[in-house]
Amino acid sequence: MKEEAAGVPEESGAPRRRGRRPGGSDTRVALLEAARTVFAERGYDGATVRMIADRAGVDPAMVNHWFGGKEKLFVAALDLPADPGAILSEALPGDPDHLAERVIARLLQVWDETGGTQLATLLQSIASHEVAAGLLREFIGRVLVHKVLSAVAPDRPELRATLAGSQMFGLAFVRYVLKVEPLASADHATIIAAVAPNLQRYLTGRLP
Amino acid sequence: MKEEAAGVPEESGAPRRRGRRPGGSDTRVALLEAARTVFAERGYDGATVRMIADRAGVDPAMVNHWFGGKEKLFVAALDLPADPGAILSEALPGDPDHLAERVIARLLQVWDETGGTQLATLLQSIASHEVAAGLLREFIGRVLVHKVLSAVAPDRPELRATLAGSQMFGLAFVRYVLKVEPLASADHATIIAAVAPNLQRYLTGRLP
Incomplete structure (x- = not known):
């Protein structure tokens, strides 16, 4: 429950995770931007984690690392107050x-x-x-x-x-x-x- | 029914009425601006037709002429799609x-x-x-x-x-x-x- 809410204010940079960020928090921002573009172009079903990672120029594993998967990345990209x-x-x-x-x-x-x-x-x-x-x-x-x-x-x-x-x-x-x-x-x-x-x-x- | 809808797009300048505008369509715009200010300052109940007309520098009768009363002026000022x-x-x-x-x-x-x-x-x-x-x-x-x-x-x-x-x-x-x-x-x-x-x-x- 709490983790949902804690995962929401993504724009604040999720300081808890900074200590182990493998691609830097720039990676997170790049993934969000790439996600908005690719989801808009391809739709939710058509967009893949690999496409978004490629567009952001990072490893696809970063999607799971920063967001926990495609759906959560989508929710973060849309800035929804909850999933x-x-x-x-x-x-x-x-x-x-x-x-x-x-x-x-x-x-x-x-x-x-x-x-x-x-x-x-x-x-x-x-x-x-x-x-x-x-x-x-x-x-x-x-x-x-x-x-x-x-x-x-x-x-x-x-x-x-x-x-x-x-x-x-x-x-x-x-x-x-x-x-x-x-x-x-x-x-x-x-x-x-x-x-x-x-x-x-x-x-x-x-x-x- | 139709007159409700026809009364809505006030921003287009209500051309039908232009022939007999006594204060010019400037009056209408001035009343809308004054209404937004006075309603915001006084609330709906606190604002009077006279206050709004005074603020706009026009005769209070212009409110009825252009809008048909305080409630309709309020709806127009809020740009509601219907009353x-x-x-x-x-x-x-x-x-x-x-x-x-x-x-x-x-x-x-x-x-x-x-x-x-x-x-x-x-x-x-x-x-x-x-x-x-x-x-x-x-x-x-x-x-x-x-x-x-x-x-x-x-x-x-x-x-x-x-x-x-x-x-x-x-x-x-x-x-x-x-x-x-x-x-x-x-x-x-x-x-x-x-x-x-x-x-x-x-x-x-x-x-x-």
């Missing part, structure tokens, strides 16, 4: 009827830690750059839907993913960016009780 | 159990007309300017909650307004800005059937 795929994977085990509660609880925890600034930045980059929007769209389709939601949703996983995304994205926006009360300072239990039934319907309920 | 207060007021008459369907149908109609660009612009300005976020927050609180939602919501209108806002804002974002399929090109009937039960619960259902 939605990882959060959904963590929340999957357990009673499917309470999946929404687990997802919301985990997201609130991550969002409270990262706060509104990073969400506002993400929003701005999505709203102003078609590339960022395209990458996130690709990610939602390939990673969230095919790896995660199709395992739990009985039918129409794509529609469910976008509906669930609309609810959770809107919640993040109103609570952390727009900061409208009482949602802005509501405790987690209140939000979970208010939102979970709606999210659960999108995830596993009957849809038209 | 949420007017839409909710229009949707209120009728069976309360189908209120959500009417709200979503009307919003989809307006949003389809204005498209993603204006929503993306609004999003950017909210994410990057605390003043815009503050104005919208004020508007949600004073106008949506107190004038409209408290008439229909049995209890906790503020919480309901923010929850409903989170759903509708997220829907606009995913459909028009992020453009994730299948939500991006789903027809209105599909979206209404999928989202209305959730929105209805926020508006009039049982909350924790």
Whole structure:
């Protein structure tokens, strides 16, 4: 849990790792830049770790070293405040009827830690750059839907993913960016009780 | 319905009205600028039509002439793609159990007309300017909650307004800005059937 949040502020240079950086933190920055380019050109599925490493002029092993794999590199390149795929994977085990509660609880925890600034930045980059929007769209389709939601949703996983995304994205926006009360300072239990039934319907309920 | 949408692209200078502009279209621009300043300083309730007109150096009657009143001037100053207060007021008459369907149908109609660009612009300005976020927050609180939602919501209108806002804002974002399929090109009937039960619960259902 904590390692997710700790892995997020990548722009600060991840000082913990500096002692053993094999390619220097320049390697990390070069990989992030290369990743944004290659993901934008090839899409998430089309981009490989080797392509990105080649573009950055470093060994492919550096991707695992600095980011722990392609998906985490992608999340870092997009500057997402949390890895939605990882959060959904963590929340999957357990009673499917309470999946929404687990997802919301985990997201609130991550969002409270990262706060509104990073969400506002993400929003701005999505709203102003078609590339960022395209990458996130690709990610939602390939990673969230095919790896995660199709395992739990009985039918129409794509529609469910976008509906669930609309609810959770809107919640993040109103609570952390727009900061409208009482949602802005509501405790987690209140939000979970208010939102979970709606999210659960999108995830596993009957849809038209 | 059409007049709402036609009233929205105020930045284009509303050519229809130019023939009888008493203060020139400079008056309109001056009023918009003054409105942004005065609303930011005083809040929605604290700002008066007279204060804004004085700041702009024009007669207060110009506010009605160019915008049709304080609320519409506020909506124009915020560059909202639609007046949420007017839409909710229009949707209120009728069976309360189908209120959500009417709200979503009307919003989809307006949003389809204005498209993603204006929503993306609004999003950017909210994410990057605390003043815009503050104005919208004020508007949600004073106008949506107190004038409209408290008439229909049995209890906790503020919480309901923010929850409903989170759903509708997220829907606009995913459909028009992020453009994730299948939500991006789903027809209105599909979206209404999928989202209305959730929105209805926020508006009039049982909350924790």
